[in-house]
Amino acid sequence: MGEAPRDGVHVLRGGGFRLPGGGGVQYAGARADGTTREAVLRDGDRYEAGRREWAVKPGTRVTVSGHAYTVRQICSYRVVLEPESAEDEAALAAPPESLEPVGGTADARLCFTTNKDVLAAAAAGFPAKGKKLPLVGNGGVQRFPTGLSITVSNVDTATDTVGIDANCAAIPVAGYKGVRVGETVEFAGVQFEVSALTEQAAELTRTSA
Known part of the structure; x- marks a missing residue:
């Protein structure tokens, strides 16, 4: 790569x-x-x-x-x-005026940035490296500190695949379809491995610092 x-x-x-x-x-x-x-x-x-x-x-x-x-x-x-x-x-x-999200398009400076303080705040909102991030299926939305939201769109246990969508500042920022256990996904500059799937949830393990 x-x-x-x-x-x-x-x-x-x-x-x-x-x-x-x-x-x-x-x-x-x-x-x-x-x-x-x-x-x-x-x-x-x-x-x-x-x-x-x-x-x-x-x-x-x-x-x-x-x-x-x-x-x-x-x-x-x-x-x-x-x-x-x-x-x-x-x-x-460029730094945003605030690290606190307010919702919608106003969060663009938090969602579309290379600013180190924003990325550090986003990374701190996830479990530490090596720890698990469980995501419940059935359309449940999980929200994170800099305006990011993640949703499990579907879990297919017949094919052992999952779909995971992410939004930030009212923009779809990721749409991972057909992801298998062992594959990598990324959110807000942080990498995760899909480590387990059940009919109700996907479990991700953080692999980057």
Whole structure:
């Protein structure tokens, strides 16, 4: 997968990320042949029919609303983009007025950021590394300190797969479908392994600091 830049934009599979300048991008799909991996990016921070799409590899340059980014990493669970301009890099890292979410689109500065204080607050809202995060199914919503909410959309014990959706600032930021035990998902810059499934819940184990 390669080494991701520490301050890169993490666009999560099935979700969107709002970028400086009013644009956005989604991680719409992935392709892998065992040796190389490609991602399909879609213009806009949420799905709209007819939006432009790009098939990208690590090193590909993309331009969104006049702002240029380089694809630095592609994983099954995320694409990492690096802004080319210092202005965009600074805008992404700018501190919010408050670390307290208020709900809805007003939380965008907490949800779409590379600011270290925000990411630290988000990480602190999860169980510690190695600990379990249980997520109850049947549409139950679990909320976290910087405005993120996570929902188990479905658990299929016949195929041992789970669907997990995440929203922040009224934007779907992740939509993990058909995830199996042992696979990785990410929320707010923190990685988890799906460690167990039951008919009622999914259990995640935090794997990153």
